[in-house]
Amino acid sequence: MSQNNSRLLETLQSVLGDFLVNHFVQADQLTIVVKAASLKAAMTGLRDHQQLKFDQCIDVCGVDYSAYADGAWDGSRFAVVYQxxxxxxNQRVRVRVFCENDDIPSVDSLIDVWSSVNWFEREAFDLYGIVFLxxxxxxxxxxxxxxxxxxFRKDFPVSGNVEMRYDEELKRVVYQPVTIEPRENTPRIIREEGYGG
Incomplete structure (x- = not known):
């Protein structure tokens, strides 16, 4: 861990205390995991503390861990990651929070902490079904x-559930069940005699 990340981690540990569940460094960026129940308090501390001053939330995304590590993942299925x-x-931190309920994944909205998360939270709701309370x-x-x-959920069918098309007779767009038959393409390989030899 770099010296900057070590100093930042020490400050984060003193500011967040029990809110901090875990931490690790990946690609020279510090990632911390915080408890879902204390998300808003933790993020407010990250924004307001004089040694941290994380005044911008530049990205929010959802993650579906259901197929992570070839199905070996045994934690919560959904998480939200904040950059x-x-x-x-001149410092960055990645914050991850796991949703406590896999059936209806939810975390508190941080729109009161950073107004920039408005559309990011809507996107995570739309693509992953994560509810921002x-x-x-x-x-x-x-x-x-x-x-x-x-x-973006791992169990969403590749072809989707419904398709839409314009109906000439009705003069409007109609929705109907997907009519595409799933198929598996196996590429045919043709090699000349003596190829690669």
């Missing part, structure tokens, strides 16, 4: 209003 930046102190306008942002399911 925080302190412009003044307290979000003032949590609705789909990338898929159609009539879309069924959450397309």
């Amino acid at each position: 925080l930046l302190s412009v003044e102190l 307290g979000h003032p306008d949590l609705r789909r942002i990338l898929t159609d209003y009539g879309f069924v399911g959450h397309p």
Whole structure:
């Protein structure tokens, strides 16, 4: 671990205390895991503490761990990952929080901490079905209003659930069950005699 990450980790441990569950360094970036129940308090501390000053949340994304490590993952299925930046102190940290309920994954909305998370949270809701409790306008942002399911979940069918098309007779767009038959393509390899020899 670099000296900068070591100093940052010491500060994070003193500021977050019991909120901090785990930490690791990957690609020279420090990642911390915080408890879902204390997410808002932890993130407010990261923003307001004078030695941290993470004044910007530059990205939020959902993660589905159901097929992680070839199915060997035994933790919670869904997580939310936040990328925080302190412009003044020139430091970054990645924060991960696991949703406690796999059936209805949810965490607190951080829109009161950083207003920039508004559309990021809507995107994670739309694509993963993660509910951000307290979000003032949590609705789909990338898929159609009539879309069924959450397309970034590992169990979402590749061909989808419904398809839409314009119906000439009805003069409108109609939704119908997917009519594509799933098939498996096996590439045919043709090699000339003596290839590679």
